[in-house]
Amino acid sequence: MIFFFFSLLIVCTSIFLISKKKLLSFEFLSMFLYLSGILLQLFYYCWYGNELELKSKSIATTVYSCNWTMATPQERRSLMLIMISSQKGIMFSYHGVFTLSLNTFAWICRTSYSAYNLLQQGSN
Known part of the structure; x- marks a missing residue:
């Protein structure tokens, strides 16, 4: 969470500072x-x-396509349990707030742009 907060802060201040530099100057580049x-x-x-989330969700498909007829009843129960638990997927997150996904990256970009607009209006 701290990493994402400071990354968000760095991205929006960098965009703000870039907008104040001359195009193609050393500072801009x-x-x-x-x-x-x-x-x-x-x-x-x-x-x-x-x-990681997509691969963990594909475990259920892999388990489903294996040979169930050769498995014992105990192994079948275990395979069904694996299938049920893998359908949720594994996600890295901080209490469900900052999940590592492409949606989070898009959110960071949108929020940074909104913060940049606020900084731009405040400086004018």
């Missing part, structure tokens, strides 16, 4: 590269969190 690195890092975290 360095701030743009810094902002790109922060956004790429956030995107990687959210992308792999989303991939």
Whole structure:
């Protein structure tokens, strides 16, 4: 949660500072590269969190396609339990607030842009 809060703060202040620099100046390019690195890092975290959720949900399909006729009744119960529990998926989150998914990345981008607009109106 702390990582996302500070990332959100860094992204919106970087966008605000970039908007005040001259286009194609050294300061503009360095701030743009810094902002790109922060956004790429956030995107990687959210992308792999989303991939974890998708892969964990695909466990149910894999278990369903295995050979159930050769399994004992105890193994069948275990396989059904695995299928039921894997349908929810595994998500990295902080008490369900900041889940690592592509929706969270889109939310960070939208919120940063909204904060940038507030900073822009406040500076005028």
